Amino acid sequence: MDQRYYTLAEGCPYPSASTSVQFRNNGGGGPGLLQDIQLIETLAHFARERIPERVVHAKAAGAFGEFTVTDDCSDITSASFLSKVDKKTPFLLRISTVGGEAGSADSSRDVHGWAMKLFTDEGNLDWVFNNTPVFFIRDPIKFPSLNRSHKRHPQTHLPDPNMFWDFHVGNPESFHELMHFFSDRGTPASLRHMNAYSGHTYKFTKEDGSFNYVKIQMKTSVKNLTKEESVNIAGENPDFLLQDLFEAIEKGDYPTWTVYVQVMSPEQAENYRWNIFDMTKVWPHKDFPLRRIGSITLDRNPLNYFTDIEQAAFSPSTMVPGFAPSADPVLQARLFSYPDAARYRLGVNYQQLPTNAPKAPVYCPFQRDGLMNFSNDYGADPNYVGSSLQPTKFYQDVKGVKASALSTFTEHEKWTGEVCTFQSHVTDEDFVQPAALWDVIGREAGHQQRFFGNVAIHLCQVKHPSLRQAVYDLFSRVNPDLGAGVKKETEALVSH
Structure with a gap:
């Protein structure tokens, strides 16, 4: 006989997980009783099992792994986790789609997010990247509108290509990212065979302030899928990418990536052709070649x-000494928005959850109390600044870190300009890099033709001919053949 027993959350045992307490009547079941705490707790908890879904990046796969330093980085950063070759740091990785809900097909055309939490010996460092090197916008006030336009129509509750293309025609700085979106990169064949990019400009800092x-x-x-392959997989197995990653790790086929940085001095930044804080632009490798710093492996x-x-x-606000933000306005907005979303979804003490808690010592007595605090809450230590009282046993000394290295922030970039209300204007410069990408796409046999079809199958659903023509005109600013090809394929589908 099975001697195992179950308990309530408070530890009190109960005899069976599959029976409830009822008022028995003529041999059959009857009304339940409020004294059946097991039943009440079971029903009450069930209604509260789900937490709010992420507004974007709702569907994701996740795994654990290890970052290994492969090359000396001491000349460009004092970050401890990069301090010596072969040093290893554990991390958690979450790879997501962006626009779809948690139950959507993960092979649908989309940008993919790459959220990586490194549990370093100086605290956590989050790299919140994408699988494309650029993004749709360079002004953060457009971020909610961008995502609304990619989601469901407020009346029909259906995806709406009219909303999608109307936003991008009105904000054509997005066309560089659209070139990535509608290329084969928009439908990766496996999360194990997908690159990741910071997109934003960051800083590597040193203790001397440089x-x-x-x-x-x-x-x-x-490895990527064609449009037809991605659609077929979405119908047959909407969790294909999640399953592929999980099963590969389970059988010991551990995915690996090589980690590189592009390095630009402040002096180079002041005189570079493009604004280095513009997330719609890349730094061409011919100007700033890739420098290897490490490798990562997913193994659990x-x-x-x-x-x-x-x-x-x-x-992206979760940083360590040696790594710092830049003046990129979209990055600056994300420094607030992401923790704010976490406080909404998980509560004010979300950093205490085991999956988020740092492995390094924590002493933060000014951030305490709040809903669901299950720490020691720093005992009697002062919760105000300027105290002359000695901290108690809860005090944790952050050993081995010099005070000069504690801040992640360097002096603000004085050369960037003056404070003003800024209106972003689209110029011919915004189409130079998309044109270069179109040439790169042309190096792979058939890719440009597939691009026409990828756009056409979506754009043909736009009802207004004037809006479709505006899209053709913007693609023609990238390359006349590109605009003509998209128009030909799209109008052929419309006429059918």
Whole structure:
């Protein structure tokens, strides 16, 4: 006989998980009783099992792994996790779609997010990247509108290509990212064969106050699906990418990436052709070649998806000494927006959840109390600044870090300009890099023709001919043949 027993959350045992307490009547079941705490707790908890879904990046796969330093970086950063060759740092990775809901097909055309939490010996460092090197916008006030236009129509509750293209025609700085979106990169064949890019400009800093601007890239062997393959897979197995990653790790086929940085000095930044804080632009490799710094390997699946992955919270504001933000306005907005979203979804003490908690010592007595605080709450230590009282046993000394290195922030870039209300204007310069990408796409046999079809199958659903023509005109600013090809394929579908 099975001697195991179950308990309530408070520890009190009960005899059976599959029976309830009822008022028995003539041999059959009857009304339940309020004294059946097991039943009440079971029903009450069930109605509260789900937490708010992420507004974007709702569907994701996740796994654990290890970052290994492969090359000396001491000349460009004092970050401890990069301090010596072969040093290893554990991390948690969440790879997501962006626009779709949690139950959507993960092979649908989309940008993919890359959220990576490194548990360094100086605290957590979050790299919240994408699988494309650029983004749709360069002004953060457009971020909610961008995502609304990619989601469901407020009346029909259906995806709406009219909304999608109307936004991008009105904000054509997005066409560089659209070139990536409608290329084969928009439908990766596997999360294991997909690159990741910081997109934003960051800083590598040193203890002496010097710094360089950097962009980060993680590279592997890239494999993509065609439009037809992605649609078929979405119908047959909407969780195909999640399953592929999980099963590969389970059988020991551990995915790996090589980590690179592009390095730019402040002096180079002042005179560079493009604004280095513009997220719609790349730094061409011929100007700033890739420099290898490390490698990452995924080698462990989550024990429980909800506790390890769904409750994970990532933010570009989570930084360590040696790594710092730049003046990129979209990045600056994300520094607030991501922790704010985590506080909404998970509560004010989301950093205490095991999946988010740092492995390094924490002493933060000014951030305490709040809903669901299950720490020691720093005992009797002063919760105000300027105290002359001695801290108690809860005090944690952050050993081995000099005070000069504690701040992640360097002096603000004085050369960037003056404070003003800024209106972003689109110029011919915004189409130079998309034109270069179109040439790169042309190096792969058939890719340009597939691009026409990828756009056409979506754009043909736009009802207004004038809006379709505006899209053709903007693609023609990238390349006349591109505009003509998209128009030909799209109008052929419209006429059918």
